[in-house]
Amino acid sequence: MKRILITGENSYIGTSFEKYMQQFDDDYQIDTINMHGNSWKNADFSKYDSIFHVAGIAHADVSKVSEEQRQLYYQVNTDLTIETAQKYKNDLSGKIGQFIYMSSIIIYGEETNINKKRVITSETKPNPSNFYGDSKLQAEIGLHSIEAANFHIAILRPPMIYGEKSKGNYQQLVKLANKLPVFPNIKNERSMLYIVNLCKFVKERIDFQDSGIFLPQDNEYVRTSHMVRDIARKSGKNIYLFSWMNWFIRLLGYAPGKIGRLTNKAFGNLVYDKKIEKIPFPYYKKNEVERE
Incomplete structure (x- = not known):
């Protein structure tokens, strides 16, 4: 029996994974732990084969946060991650263990464009466009520094995750689908990942006990308009997709300020190359681990 610890109670991904693994009850023991406060530091991590x-x-609207909130992103997304992994490694005392970290496509930056397809390949270097993405990247760098032959680090950089009760940008599409009678049929492409597919992928990583950086995604790219249409249909609604104003919407992608930003966010192109799923750990220079 494999023993797995999920760090972070009541998270969408954690609870989804725990529910998914119930079908394999006899082969896996799943525990969760609350990471608020300091009580988790007294737990014994040595009995777990993997920590997820x-x-x-x-991710939130990073333009509307205070400096104090900004530092909190680093404290939680970076420092807590590294501290948790280091404790796990220390508790193992030389035994083999695997630490799986949920990073994000956000470490490559938020740049999307309605008029240009952006493809992330195995050669694309991380380039966060805000402190949220940087807090994720700094966690990756710190984890890489403590990897060892007996301590496997698996980093997942998923694109937007969707599914029942998912949060974030997907909920914005749900709101649009429930309100709008029409929607532009722009032919864009986005990498996305269905929550069940993510759960399957995490189980595979645990089964193989492997390490590295993984870029999981669904087999097919998603068009924003088709996803909005499909969401509406599940609610018993029909949305009319129109193309006769596509030229104008594409023109808005060049507009400065908020209009252009929202247009590109909604209809921009951002995909992982389908040829890659795993890339090797990059080499980080010592000063790249440091941040202000």
Whole structure:
């Protein structure tokens, strides 16, 4: 029996994974732990084959946070992650263990464009566009520094995750689908990952006890308009998709300020190359671990 600890109670991904693994009850023991406060530091991590670390602050409107909130992103997404992994490694005392970290496609930056397809390949270097993405990247760098032959680090950089009760940008699409009678049929492409597919992928990583950086995604790219249409249909609604104003919407992608930003966010192109699923750990220079 494999023993797995999920760090971060009541998280969407953690609870989804725990529910998914119930079908394999006889082969896996799943525990969860609350990472608030300091009580978790007294737990014994040595009995676990894998730790699935999902505790963290999710993406928000980073333009509207204080300096204190900004530092909290680093404290939780970076420092807590590294501290948890280091404790696990220390508790193992030389035994083999695996630490799985939920990073994000956000470490490559938020740049999307309605008029240009952006493809992330195995050669694409991380380039966070805000402190949220940087807090994730700094956690990756710190984890890489403590990896060892008996301590496997698996980093997942998923694109937008969707599914029942999912949060974040997907909920914005749900709101649009429930309100709008029409929606632009722009032919864009986005990498996305269905929550069940993510759960399957995490189980595979645990079964193989492997390490590295993984870029999981669904087999097919998603068009924003088709996803909005499909969400509406599940609610018993029909949305009319129109293309006759596509030229104007594409023109808005060049507009400065908020209009252009929202247009590109909604209809921009951002995909992982389908040829890659795993890339090797990059080499980080010592000063790249440091941050202000």
